[in-house]
Amino acid sequence: MSRNNAGLSADRIISEALRIIDGQGLRRLTMRRLGDALEVEAMAVYHHFPLGKEQLFDAIVAHISDVTRGRAGADGEEDAGRGEDGGGAADDAEEDLAPAGERPWDERLRDWALDYRRALLDHAQALPLFIHRRPDTEAALRTLELHYAAFTEAGLSGDRVVQAAAALDSYVTGAVIHEVRADGLPAREPAAVDGRFPLAAALEGVRLDPERRFTDGLNALLGSLRP
Numbered sequence: 001m002s003r004n005n006a007g008l009s010a011d012r013i014i015s016e017a018l019r020i021i022d023g024q025g026l027r028r029l030t031m032r033r034l035g036d037a038l039e040v041e042a043m044a045v046y047h048h049f050p051l052g053k054e055q056l057f058d059a060i061v062a063h064i065s066d067v068t069r070g071r072a073g074a075d076g077e078e079d080a081g082r083g084e085d086g087g088g089a090a091d092d093a094e095e096d097l098a099p100a101g102e103r104p105w106d107e108r109l110r111d112w113a114l115d116y117r118r119a120l121l122d123h124a125q126a127l128p129l130f131i132h133r134r135p136d137t138e139a140a141l142r143t144l145e146l147h148y149a150a151f152t153e154a155g156l157s158g159d160r161v162v163q164a165a166a167a168l169d170s171y172v173t174g175a176v177i178h179e180v181r182a183d184g185l186p187a188r189e190p191a192a193v194d195g196r197f198p199l200a201a202a203l204e205g206v207r208l209d210p211e212r213r214f215t216d217g218l219n220a221l222l223g224s225l226r227p
Contacts, residue, residue, distance in 0.1 A: 008040055010048045014063050017056060021125045029053070058137075061129050066139035067115040068146060105150035106222050112146060113172050113218050120176040127180065130173070143169075155227040164225045171221050179210050 016037050020029050031053060035042035049055045120127065135144075147165035156164055193201045 008038065008044055008048070010059065013038065013045055013048055013056070014059055017060060018063075018123055018126065021060075022123055025125050026128060031056075057129050058133060060126060061133050062137040062139045064119050064123050064126060065116070065130075065135070065137075065143065067112060067119050068139070068142045105153040108146065109150050109168060109222060110218060112143070113168065114215075116172050117176055117214060120173070121179070124176075124180045127177065151225070154225070156225070160227075167221065167225065171217065175214050175217060179214070182210075 013034065017029055017034055020033065020037060031042045031045050035045050038045070045056075046052065049059070144165065147168060148161050151161045151164045154164075193204050195201070
């Protein structure tokens with residue numbers, strides 16, 4: 001195996017780390033395993049991330065959450081895959097050509113929410129990394145600016161803008177966690193849905209389409225935030 005680190009970059013390291021996380025789980029990511037996958041010594045990875053795995057984790061969170069980069073056209077595949085609200089790829093492409101200020105505020109936020117949901121679901125194994133890390137990255141600030149601008153355009157001001165942006169972020173993150181958890185491992189001793197829980201028993205067989213559930217909730221949230 002070649003241990004030459006020529007051509008190694010932070011982006012390549014992040015991409016390979018995500019491949020390991022997505023395929024094997026977060027716990028399986030080690031700097032040595034990452035170096036082996038990249039065909040370099042582990043120290044070559046430390047050259048880009050001198051503070052070690054925690055610094056790499058910070059970069060992974062920033063990479064996943066930077067969906068505004070995709071909206072700018074850096075990731076055409078991500079844009080082409082959107083359309084859960086009824087619009088096709090061609091419609092999305094036409095919308096992306098328009099400056100942000102020429103598109104309605106709720107459309108901009110809806111697009112962000114759909115893109116962010118998809119990014120989180122694509123890398124669901126990395127979700128634990130988001131819990132204990134403050135959103136202090138430039139990517140997070142770009143998202144915050146997008147949210148604040150849209151809600152200001154909607155007619156909100158001051159603390160209501162901040163509260164609306166927090167509600168939107170909380171909805172997307174919480175909805176994704178709920179969706180991932182629904183497909184997770186069952187409890188070793190699941191509780192019986194019986195007469196003690198009449199409503200839960202009556203509705204136990206109801207199954208909702210995840211995309212429809214997300215977009216319906218998103219539309220309800222954005223509608224409630226209008227002044």
